[in-house]
Amino acid sequence: MANLKEIRGRISSISSTMQITSAMKMVSAAKLKKAQDAIVMLRPYSEKLQEIIENVSSTLDQETLSVYAQPREVKRILFIAVTSNRGLAGAFNSSVIKEVNAQYQQNSAFEVEVLTIGKKAFDAFRASKKIYDNHSDLYDSLTFEGVAHVAEDIMRDFRQGVFDEVYLVYNKFLNAATQEVQTEKLLPITMPEKKEAEKSAIETDYIFEPNRTEILETLIPKSIKTQVYKAILDSVASEHGARMTAMHKATDNAQALKNDLVIFYNKARQAAITNEILEIVSGAEALKNS
Numbered sequence: 001m002a003n004l005k006e007i008r009g010r011i012s013s014i015s016s017t018m019q020i021t022s023a024m025k026m027v028s029a030a031k032l033k034k035a036q037d038a039i040v041m042l043r044p045y046s047e048k049l050q051e052i053i054e055n056v057s058s059t060l061d062q063e064t065l066s067v068y069a070q071p072r073e074v075k076r077i078l079f080i081a082v083t084s085n086r087g088l089a090g091a092f093n094s095s096v097i098k099e100v101n102a103q104y105q106q107n108s109a110f111e112v113e114v115l116t117i118g119k120k121a122f123d124a125f126r127a128s129k130k131i132y133d134n135h136s137d138l139y140d141s142l143t144f145e146g147v148a149h150v151a152e153d154i155m156r157d158f159r160q161g162v163f164d165e166v167y168l169v170y171n172k173f174l175n176a177a178t179q180e181v182q183t184e185k186l187l188p189i190t191m192p193e194k195k196e197a198e199k200s201a202i203e204t205d206y207i208f209e210p211n212r213t214e215i216l217e218t219l220i221p222k223s224i225k226t227q228v229y230k231a232i233l234d235s236v237a238s239e240h241g242a243r244m245t246a247m248h249k250a251t252d253n254a255q256a257l258k259n260d261l262v263i264f265y266n267k268a269r270q271a272a273i274t275n276e277i278l279e280i281v282s283g284a285e286a287l288k289n290s
Contacts, residue, residue: 004272007265011258018254024088025247028240032176035237039173042233046226053219066213066220067159069189076111078132078154078163079103080186080228081125082170082235083118085139092171092242093120095181099169103183104129113163115154117232142236144229151225158187170231171238177245179238186227189220 081100083093097120104112113132116122122134135150157163166187171179 004265004268007261007268011261011265014254014258014261018251018258021247021250021254025244025251028244028247032237032240032244035233035240036173036176039230039233039237042226042230046223046230049219049223049226053216053223066189066216068155068187068220068224071188072161072164074110074164076113076163077107078113078115078157078166080115080117080154080166080168080170080231081121082168082231083116083121084235084239085119085136086239087120088246089239089243090246092179092239093118093124095179096169096171097121097124099181099183100125100129103167103169117150118235138232139236142232144225147229147232148225151228152221154228155187155221155224163187168228168231170235171242173234173237173241176241179242182231182234184227184231186224189224 079100081096083096087093100114100121113130114121114125115132116125116134117136117138119136122131122136125131133153138146138150154163154166158166165185168182168184168186170182170184172182174180
């Protein structure tokens, strides 16, 4: 049985751990509000941009579609794995890593490479997967311009035929306690099919200046950059939500463990006091009888 000093040391250690986890929970809660506002404000813009692309491209022929929408024979695939630079966030990072590994197995017939955004993904894949590039530094100063440069490199390689398909793997933010792993096709983009009645309505509702093709050549790259930026913002909000939940559970578990140790300590202390009393009484009785 551990002595009282060891038990006091464990109680003190758990108390210190509780202070750390509680502080991390409050920090993540404060950061979550800002990250949540950023993704909530971007989503309507992204959805409206996609709607405009659908309207503009609805009557174009397959031959006149953008190079980013042209399907091709798949030989090489790029997966963009978005994780965080830090841990202590529950299954936030491991869920993305597992999804990329699953996609890697499903597409084993093709040549697959991984672009990592986040140190956790880079550390997980650098020994077992072919790393195309690492952009963990995006989190140091996350801006649309920084993400746009990465997206431009990916679009350039797609145009040049380096990759035939590009996918995003990230955690989509639903709420503070729930994140969902998403695998989205980034390139080539999928153009929606419109019915004839919808096509006629679009033609009569809009006057395009310049022509549709030029508009698409401007909007599609912007939409791709926005999609990548939205995925990273989703991941940032999901990270703070996952860490806040994980630290809340860690604090509760530490409190329960501390309570058990306090009860155990009190019982051991009471047993030690009882033994001392028994020894004193026994000694006194022995002296009295002698």
